[in-house]
Amino acid sequence: MEDKWQEAYEFAVEVARKAGAEIRKAGDSEIKVNTKSSSVDLVTQTDQRVEKIIFSALKGKFGEGCHRFIGEESTVDSCVLTDKPTWIIDPVDGTTNFVHGFPFVAVSIAFAVNKELEFGVVYSCMEDKMYKARRGQGAFCDDEPIYVSDVKEIKKSIIISEHGTDRSPEKVKKIFSTMQKILCIPVHGLRGSGTAATNMCLVACGAVEAFFEIGIHCWDIAAGAVIVREAGGIILDVNGGPFDLMSRRMVSANNEIIANRIIKEIEIFPSPRDDGKPQLE
Ligand SMILES: O=P(O)(O)O[C@H]1[C@H](O)[C@@H](O)[C@@H](O)[C@@H](O)[C@@H]1O
Numbered sequence: 491m492e493d494k495w496q497e498a499y500e501f502a503v504e505v506a507r508k509a510g511a512e513i514r515k516a517g518d519s520e521i522k523v524n525t526k527s528s529s530v531d532l533v534t535q536t537d538q539r540v541e542k543i544i545f546s547a548l549k550g551k552f553g554e555g556c557h558r559f560i561g562e563e564s565t566v567d568s569c570v571l572t573d574k575p576t577w578i579i580d581p582v583d584g585t586t587n588f589v590h591g592f593p594f595v596a597v598s599i600a601f602a603v604n605k606e607l608e609f610g611v612v613y614s615c616m617e618d619k620m621y622k623a624r625r626g627q628g629a630f631c632d633d634e635p636i637y638v639s640d641v642k643e644i645k646k647s648i649i650i651s652e653h654g655t656d657r658s659p660e661k662v663k664k665i666f667s668t669m670q671k672i673l674c675i676p677v678h679g680l681r682g683s684g685t686a687a688t689n690m691c692l693v694a695c696g697a698v699e700a701f702f703e704i705g706i707h708c709w710d711i712a713a714g715a716v717i718v719r720e721a722g723g724i725i726l727d728v729n730g731g732p733f734d735l736m737s738r739r740m741v742s743a744n745n746e747i748i749a750n751r752i753i754k755e756i757e758i759f760p761s762p763r764d765d766g767k768p769q770l771e
């Protein structure tokens with residue numbers, strides 16, 4: 491049977507690598523910082539320019555007719571998944587890191603058809619590491635197969651959590667209360683790279699056991715979701731239900747035991763969905 495999406499997958503890897511090179515060479519002139527949802531939710535000209543580069547490469551190859559595009563800096567098509575082939579893109583995941591020269595910045599490109607994620611590509615451009623996965627065909631870093639950790643005891647785990655860009659006191663209180671409860675299980679450690687896409691790849695390659703966050707967006711996690719699953723991991727909603735790409739919350743983990751142990755400690759707070767539908771409790 492013809493494999494319809496292999497060419498698109500390989501092209502996405504090429505585009506991610508080129509986009510990463512553009513990020514690396516962006517000089518100080520481009521790091522003119524603007525803000526979005528809060529004074530700490532940063533965006534730069536590089537975010538906008540690199541998204542344009544990615545979009546024009548994909549539209550040039552696949553046309554604008556039947557493919558839809560969801561991108562952090564434009565969301566020309568609203569964040570509603572249809573059955574149409576849909577690209578879900580974060581051109582610079584870890585923008586704050588990029589502005590500060592903190593070396594974890596990723597290009598995240600995911601592709602969905604019939605509302606199912608077909609492949610994900612995450613290029614950690616400062617590390618020059620290419621993570622990728624196609625549904626049902628395994629996960630890779632620089633073409634080497636990667637697998638989640640086999641740790642089942644929470645007290646032998648490292649957990650990643652991020653505080654996000656919302657600084658409202660009630661949310662910050664819940665985020666840090668959750669972190670405190672997890673830290674004092676105790677786990678071996680808490681970490682965070684500052685980019686959700688990279689955090690998910692760290693789960694996929696077994697460097698950490700889980701990453702959870704409330705407040706991320708579909709473009710931050712769509713590619714990482716494919717990579718975690720194909721590396722043998724699991725992704726759930728923070729309430730233990732099924733993962734919902736547009737819900738702006740998730741737990742990704744090496745196995746169900748670790749995922750459910752983390753879920754027990756998470757203090758959930760509301761976060762408006764990417765697709766505008768009412769948020770679940
Ligand atoms: O760099 P972004 O694309 O804005 O996403 C980041 C976010 O800024 C940061 O606060 C964390 O939520 C990360 O998990 C996101 O990837």
Ligand SMILES: [Mg+2]
Nearest residue numbers: 580583584710
């Ligand atoms: Mg992002």
